[in-house]
Amino acid sequence: MSTTTETTTGSAHTGDQRVGMRQGLRDSLVVMQRNLLRMMRIPEVVVFGLIQPIMFVVLFSYVFGGSINIPGAGLDPETYRQFLMGGIFAQTVTFATAGASAGIAEDMQKGIIDRFRSLPMSRGAVLTGRTLADLVQTALILVVLTVVALLVGWRIEEGVPSALLAFALLLLLGYSFTWIGALIGLSVRTPEAATSGGLVWLFPLTFISVAFVPSENMPGWLQPVAEWNPFSATVLAVRELFGNLPPGYQAPDAWPMQNPVLASALYSVLIIAVFRTLAVRKYKAAAG
Template sequence: MSSVSDSLVIARRNAIRMTRIPEMVLFGVIQPVMFVVLFSYVFGGSISVPGSGLSSSGYREFLMAGIFAQTVTFATAGAGAGIADDMHKGLIDRFRSLPMARGAVLTGRTLADLAQTALTLVVLAIVALLVGWRTHENFGKVLAGFGLLLLLGYAFSWIGALIGLTVRTPEAATSGGLIWLFPLTFISNAFVPSQNMPTFLRHIAEWNPFSATVQACRELFGNIPPGYPVPDAWPMQHPVLASVIWSVLIIALFRTLAVRKYKAAS
């Protein structure tokens, strides 16, 4: 209970910091909104999705799960930069001098980032509805889809925490938090069907944890076009379960590594 209390105190501290620097939240929202608009209207009538052809409305429904997932994973860079900034300013050293749980600093930070990610998803969903995205399942399944997105975002924030503790400057944390995300998100089923990729890339995309969450969200949102050929890979056949397993494994692994790194630096 002491560890939970300490984590909530740190989360509150970071949440207050966000309200005092609103441009952090604003810029975090603008980028995914730009992705929605650009992909919807620039690529919407040019990319063929099995089951919906070159229909721009069909592509928008196919696309949005990928944009949502990309948004929650790109928050990793912000988490890493924030922790690196606290390290650089000596704030982490002050926390170390206090009688508090060692993992609370990192847990509180990741919880605050999760709250910001949830706010960004709300805004993004509204913009998606305005450009023509629709869901075709009941409200419970739609909420479950967003729950999987937040779970993935929380899992990836622990990767960001480890990066932030490893590098020396916030600038390096931002670069280190983004450079590996681009191949992760683009070698996936987020923006185009994986069936048209070369064989070795297709296998990577189908077993990519990012792809599992995207496919799960499409299923829960009812955004899989009629006649869309679902790949035979196990994560694509059972995307909801695969998404949960991947996210839990990432949290367990990278939280352990991040807390260990934090203790070693103390």
């Protein structure tokens, strides 16, 4: 009798979990749709999001192209242009953090988050829906940036499957960083503070990396920092998958640089696990 009761109770608990997961998914998709509609009504947000990476592509390609030594290729501008694009792609997707921070902070300030809290919906769905909408916007920006890169001479050398994996790693990195942005947006009082908070740490993260210069060109004490930087792992991974590494290039001995594809995926999953937990906890605490 007791065994039957325990089995029934366990089945009911499992059923409740499944219902809760389905409800959370539906709520997340509704919130995502709401944010996508909002983005469509304010197209300048996407337009301005495109201007910065396009400027970086043009400026770095033609201003620094013949000035930065690439191991195995020297000062060849064409080689640097191929080398550069992995860094520009990765930088572009991580800058979605600032948009996520500002968007959530604005919703908090306008009381929209309070309205969501009053509805019978999953608490985590509000943040998940927002980050998924930011992921769609990032994918759109990535498509346009790819076209611009092709126009300035960048090429994919390793075939379609490898290229798709590279773009998947870029989107995974961008999605992981939007959770950092969500936590920042929940932790400040104004959208202006959220924008600043979402950008101030991104510049050292992206520049102290292998995005724009090889780590070998940095001071010895700074090289390990760049090589173990999660951002660097994705940059080197997409360069490898796109076939943009110069002939004879030797990756540094650090584990993430020797295994960039695996390291990129592990770093991104870890960031999502940590910062999603912190952001949802912050949201629930504020709601309470």
